[in-house]
Amino acid sequence: MADAVQTEIAASGEAGARGGRRALLELCIGYGLILATVWTPRPAQGWLWWASVVWIAASTWWSFPGWQAMGFRRGGFVASLWLVVLAAVLSATAVLIAMRLHTLRVPHTVLGWVLAWGGYIVWSFAQQFLLQGYFLFRMLRLTSRREAAAAWAAAIFAAAHLPNPLLTCVTLLWGAVACIVFLRCRNLYTLMLTHAILGVTLAITVPGPVIHNMRVGLGYLRYRPPGKGRPLLIDPETGRVR
Structure with a gap:
C-alpha cells in the first residue's frame, strides 16, 4: 500500500x-x-x-492527487498513533498544572463542551488539511527536497498565526512535526486528532488575556481583556468568558 x-x-x-x-x-x-x-x-x-x-x-x-495521497487512508494510522497518545499525555499534564494554578477553564456539561469546542474541533481538522493537503502538497511540487518542503509548509502555517506569539511558536513546532510524520506515514486522521487535542488544551489551560482567546491577525490586536472597557461575563453553561 x-x-x-x-x-x-x-x-x-x-x-x-x-x-x-x-x-x-x-x-x-x-x-x-x-x-x-x-x-x-x-x-x-x-x-x-x-x-x-x-x-x-x-x-x-x-x-x-487522490484520497490516499492526501492522507485519507487506513494505512499509516497505527504507525502514527503514537502522536495522539503523546498529545493526550501532554494534555493531561497541562490540565493538572492549570488546575494547580487555577487557570483551567472548562465547560461543566457535555452540551457545554459541544457548544464551546465542537466548532473549533472541526476547524482544527480543516487547518490540518490545509497544512498537509494544500500547503505541503504544493511545496512538494516546488522543491525536490522533502525536508525543505516540510520546513516551508510549517513556516507559512505558523506565519498565518501572527502576531500571536504563543500560537506562532506552537504552530511552527507542530507544523514541522506534523509534516515529517505525514511524509513518513501518509495518514491525516491521526494528525487531525492530535491537532484538536493540543488546540483545545491550549484554549482551556492558558488564560485568555495571555493567548488572546486563540485569536490571530487583526483579532489578536483588537482583543480586550475582561475588565478593560467591558464587564466580565461568564457563560454559566460553558464556563467561558463571553
Whole structure:
C-alpha cells in the first residue's frame, strides 16, 4: 500500500517536475486570501472567508492527487498513533498544572463542551488539511527536497498565526512535526486528532488575556481583556468568558 501511495504521489508531481508553476500560483492566491481574511475587519472579512473556501476547494479539485495521497487512508494510522497518545499525555499534564494554578477553564456539561469546542474541533481538522493537503502538497511540487518542503509548509502555517506569539511558536513546532510524520506515514486522521487535542488544551489551560482567546491577525490586536472597557461575563453553561 505504501508503494502504491508513493507511486501516486510521484505521478502527481511531488518531485517538483511538472505543475510547479500552477502549484505556486494556487499557493500564492490561497495563502494570500487566508492572510487577507485574518487581517481584514468585518463585514469584508466574511466575503474574504468565502472567497478563500471557494478558491481552496476549486484548486484542490483541479489538482486532486487522490484520497490516499492526501492522507485519507487506513494505512499509516497505527504507525502514527503514537502522536495522539503523546498529545493526550501532554494534555493531561497541562490540565493538572492549570488546575494547580487555577487557570483551567472548562465547560461543566457535555452540551457545554459541544457548544464551546465542537466548532473549533472541526476547524482544527480543516487547518490540518490545509497544512498537509494544500500547503505541503504544493511545496512538494516546488522543491525536490522533502525536508525543505516540510520546513516551508510549517513556516507559512505558523506565519498565518501572527502576531500571536504563543500560537506562532506552537504552530511552527507542530507544523514541522506534523509534516515529517505525514511524509513518513501518509495518514491525516491521526494528525487531525492530535491537532484538536493540543488546540483545545491550549484554549482551556492558558488564560485568555495571555493567548488572546486563540485569536490571530487583526483579532489578536483588537482583543480586550475582561475588565478593560467591558464587564466580565461568564457563560454559566460553558464556563467561558463571553
